[in-house]
Amino acid sequence: MSIQNLAQTIAARKDADPATSWTAKLLSQPDKAAEKFGEEAVEAIIEATKGNRRKLTAEAADALYHLLVMCAAHDVTLADIEAELEGRTAQSGLAEKASR
Template structure:
């Protein structure tokens, strides 16, 4: 998991960088909504490759999804560790039980 932590740290470090010198800074400078849109685009591309069954392209798109997820989280000041802690909290709980315990609405 250290690669994800390293990537998250790099993204955080690029928050104040010049958008002309960093793709990450450029994305973040466009605001959280644009970061979310880009994440959605990458997720759709991964879905397409998964449906096609191309492992190499799916692997590449999945890497893009993870990167853009971290950018989107950073744009809203959500730390990777917060997400990992939420996953840890859910560990060992049935997905069906976890979903039914969520607040409605």
């Protein structure tokens, strides 16, 4: 599944019953969605430091899913994120950090 397809699936769950859909449940509880993203991000960091590629891959997938759900719960779309990233390509990361 592509990230675009994942984002579309998450958006489609906004009107689903939270009693039957984990995604709908998280979308109805923005604070819980943020908490779950944080948990998954930490788990990905732990696996990265352990050097376990397979587990890091799984945790990274979980983190991406929960990041998109958290953003969707706050009406931030993948297109919004992509536009932000596109705007950042005009300047090198080092130059941008130095300008802060």
